[in-house]
Amino acid sequence: MSTKSPTRSRPAAGRRTSANDAKSRRAQAAAAEESRKRRRELLLWGAVLTAVAALIAAMMWSARETSDTTARPAPDFTLTDTSGATVKLADFRGKNVVLYFNEGAGCQSCILQMADIERNAAAFTAADITVLPIVMNSAEQIKADMARNGVRTPFLLDDGTVSAAYGTLGKGMHEGLPGHSFVLIDAQGTQRWYGEYPSMYLSSADLLDQVREHLP
Known part of the structure; x- marks a missing residue:
């Protein structure tokens, strides 16, 4: 009486399934790694493009810097400052003054300038x-x-009248606010120089150079 040998097809099939599963997992891992690589590349290119755009914007704003050296009587004014004191431009007659107009609260560059x-x-x-x-x-x-930036110099509080009188209103990034600008007034009360800086910064050294150049 003959007997048939037991089949071994099931273990072989199991090995093939395991091999296929491992191969599938490797393919999935490779695909996931490729996807992560592409995301990293996209993020890198995004950062590069953002930096380039910021540089171009800064260059465009810098190119818009304006300067006016027409001598004219400086418009007088009386304003209250952040310490509650009343400040009159006329009180500074006999001294050289630089008026620093800026967008103020919310403009970090403006505060850092001061x-x-x-x-x-x-x-x-x-x-x-x-x-x-x-x-x-x-x-x-x-x-x-x-307070957040440790600035101590009192700021003069304008309702827009003084900013308009000196021609700086609407020259910055916001139509209803003064632009980032400086006005040099000599000891006789004469305006000697006006400088507009849409880049939102002028180093103290450069500001002093402008002052020395335009004082009589």
């Missing part, structure tokens, strides 16, 4: 220059930004 001027206070004193920052904010709004 912080840089404060760090170089000795150089401005040596050049006989008093810097008066002017913003269109409430005292509470601008004082909060001053």
Whole structure:
């Protein structure tokens, strides 16, 4: 009586299934790694393009810098500052003054500009220059930004009248606010120089160079 040998097809099939499963997992892992690689490349290119766009924008804004050296009587004004004091331009007759118009609260570059001027206070004193920052904010709004950045110089609070009188209103990024600008007024009360900086920054050294160049 003959007997048939037991079949071994099932274990072989199991091995083939396991091999196929392992191959499938390797393919999935390779696909996932390729997907991650593409995402990294896209993020890198996105960062590069963003940096290039920012550089181009900065160059375009810098190219729009304007300067006016027409001598004219400086419009007088009386404003209240963040310390509650009343400040009159006429009180500075006999001294050289730089008015620093800026967008104020919410503009980090504007506050850092004043912080840089404060760090170089000795150089401005040596050049006989008093810097008066002017913003269109409430005292509470601008004082909060001053405190966060350690700025101590009182800001003059304008309702737009002074900014308009000096031609800086609407020259920045916001139509209803002053642009990032400086006005040099000599000891006789004559405006000697106006500089507009859409790049939102002018180093203290460059500002002092402009002052020295345009004072009589």
